[in-house]
Amino acid sequence: MGQKLVENAAGRAVVTEINGKPAIPYKGVAQYIPEGRKAAPPISSCACYPADGNKVVKDIKTALEKAGVKDGMTISSHHHFRNGDLVANAVFEAAAELGIKDLMWFPSAAFPCHKPLIDHMENGVVHHIEGSLNGPLGEYCSYGKMKGLGVLRSHGGRYQAVQDGEVHIDIAIIAAPTADPFGNATGDRGPSACGLLGFALADSQYADQVIVVTDNLVPFPCVPWQIQGNYVDFVVVMDKIGEPEKIISGTTKITKSPDRLLIAELTAKFVKEAGILKDGFSYQAGAGGTALSFSIFLEQMMREEGVKARFVRAGSTQYTVKMLEEGLTDYILDGQTFDLEGVRSMRENPNHVNTSPFTSYNYHGKGNFASMVDVVVLGATEVDVNFNANVVTHSDGKLLHGIGGWQNCLFSKCTILPIPSFRDRIPVIVDEVTTLCGPGELIDVVVTERGIAINPLRKDLMKALSGSSLPIRSIEDLKKEVETICGGVPAKPKLGDKVVAAIKWVDGTVIDVVHQVLPD
């Protein structure tokens, strides 16, 4: 298939068509202003739904049939169950039994547990996947084996794509830890509790047909109704929809690596010296080892300085919950819960607020929360000397990670990447990133175990840290030192001409593509 490539505003050669639809090349940060109208789902009528509100049908197969499943349709699902999801595989198993072919799977993310989807792609039930591809599915795509193009979107970009009608969901599958027969659903309770269900919000609002699958059916009303039954067509009860221990960890753990602890501490000190740590401030950090350790250093500083946050954007964990309960923050604005304490707190504390990609990340809204956050701490697989960063491919070119909320968070007032300067003796700071996910102009600071590089565009930060005892260095300097340690510039990955995936920017334009990895 001849793939026409054009150079976008970031200088990357990108596709102009994705899976049969035209695609707009990236035009620069805040340069593309959409002119269309939002997707318009069909108007329903209560006359076509049971008056007693009971939408329960026998099983997934029946629900798919009643929803009118047909060849070539798009079926969506969410990833709140992470690697413990039992629903998505059951859905495609049922579709296979019904003899359906060429489906597009549109998950908010795929995990290693979704490996059976490879068989469904091999036997033609599934044509391709648009969504974050972690692990085996990412590798499958990387080697060019998927029929269609992979499309990676941020959490906000996924909401934007559905809202804008870029992706039309025929049937949405919403795995729900608790639900009522009307389809009201919540993630904050039940044997498969995952906290919230925000990643399924767009699906519920815009899909033609919506199926809620639960293993904990309660009498109407299911309160809270994170997903509103008024959007739901069918409810299915399964014995078990997830493996609780893989959905959520009992407890989240901080890193023990001395290097990562150092990076986390440097990051926290930077935040303080930059003047960000003051009463009413806000921050966002994930639940990875380094980010978690950063939060703990920050918390210590907040206590020492007597500083209180207005809100913490999370990925909630036992640590953020403790801060809320001890009054170190007024609110947790939570996008996903990572441990049992997070789930409990969300259920019990009205100041632990359920957010969604619509409120927090959708770039095609009337603003979103991300740009109001004072400081955000994010990871990356590579950063280049222009502060451009990669979060989806490894230096070998393999597509192994999703974007998550990463691109959306870059709009924070101060974006910091605390990362090791090399991994497995391969430099992380490079001349040019393999895959461009985030434009350098939005990335303000890179913190490594060997020093801190401030983006020269941020003259204010340069000035604030001018007399600092922190190891502030230029990014070129850091790169040189790392190359010396690792024995030179890393080898370029062996890539083919074929494009196997597109990376969308938050506004739906194409910021980069992923090329096929050639076998050794």
Added chain:
Amino acid sequence: MGQKLVENAAGRAVVTEINGKPAIPYKGVAQYIPEGRKAAPPISSCACYPADGNKVVKDIKTALEKAGVKDGMTISSHHHFRNGDLVANAVFEAAAELGIKDLMWFPSAAFPCHKPLIDHMENGVVHHIEGSLNGPLGEYCSYGKMKGLGVLRSHGGRYQAVQDGEVHIDIAIIAAPTADPFGNATGDRGPSACGLLGFALADSQYADQVIVVTDNLVPFPCVPWQIQGNYVDFVVVMDKIGEPEKIISGTTKITKSPDRLLIAELTAKFVKEAGILKDGFSYQAGAGGTALSFSIFLEQMMREEGVKARFVRAGSTQYTVKMLEEGLTDYILDGQTFDLEGVRSMRENPNHVNTSPFTSYNYHGKGNFASMVDVVVLGATEVDVNFNANVVTHSDGKLLHGIGGWQNCLFSKCTILPIPSFRDRIPVIVDEVTTLCGPGELIDVVVTERGIAINPLRKDLMKALSGSSLPIRSIEDLKKEVETICGGVPAKPKLGDKVVAAIKWVDGTVIDVVHQVLPD
């Protein structure tokens, strides 16, 4: 203006065009199935909104100008402030100062406090009003003085009309007791607290431009965000947006009229004898004197029988709050709060749940809550021998009341109208209602101080009450007795040919029209 009328499925001659747009005549309950798609608002971009989330502008006039106010636009507002609203008048005052003409006002309801709108209609700033017209505005419309046709919709019908694109809102005004600079807003706190803001939900979701007006600006985030800032364009701070004592009563009061107490008691006894009063049941009753007294009789019976409700649909008051707090119901599903206790409870108790016309009433959703309610108690201005009912006009033909959630509630499993058999010596039970608002097939029981009439269509209720000591009578019987007391059949109102308003059914079709009242 030649108004073409056609007979609809209820035998009423109705208009086929409303304010320049085609209108569909009523086709019968559950007979009209829409085939279109929902309204599609323009796609926004964060690039066009302040990154720091601060959308505050100087005043209403500035907000209207920035929102691009133009002649002929539709401006909406909500009625959660009831007769204490200070915002809507200020908006049209500002529009007048800007020299704008021919606006359509689309309130969820108008109250006597909105009398200044008559001046704006006289001087051309406002062309006409579509929305419930109580008091002076209703009278103005009744006499044929309004340029356009009045359009009365139920709460659910208003959501449906906006959702389906039947009414396009150019600029929505949302008066908010508490809001943040981003536009997140809540009604459950602040000096003008009104409880919730559900009537403004459709406006926020579908209007091109949304202006939040508050007198209690708090730092981001305003939690809860009953209205989401991601839908909001501008925020205006006013000194005072409402008269608290007219927004909400300090305490709601039960009726002292012996007749009405009798009606309330008969209604409660009917509910018990019909077998509806059992564990896990649900009911809805308003905050009017009779409805409130019914609730109190019902509560006593629940205590005596040891029966607990699953949910109470409300109009919450101190009485429903007490039931929730004492464990007589698991949930209050609240559509509007009527007193200070209702507001407090909604703010404090997670089982006092904020609902909206979308969840509860929208007939063009995938079901709604109304049809799941076991029994609902409603008022009426007239009922006829076929159980058809009127809720908007008086026997003199004057349009003096809105529909509220009345039509939507008719879908309950058992709809009871507890009404006096006559008012001011004018019979309430008549041969044919002046204005048809609710088809008789949905009205199951009429309870008067002279006896209870069961709709013959409800053979199950007839059977359940067959051996009852309650005064069960035919509706014809009741009518005859009342006519004897009142001195015969009431005089027909003096009406002209001109149609001054249309009454919409829950599906957007026209169930009846209101004719001009001729001066005496």
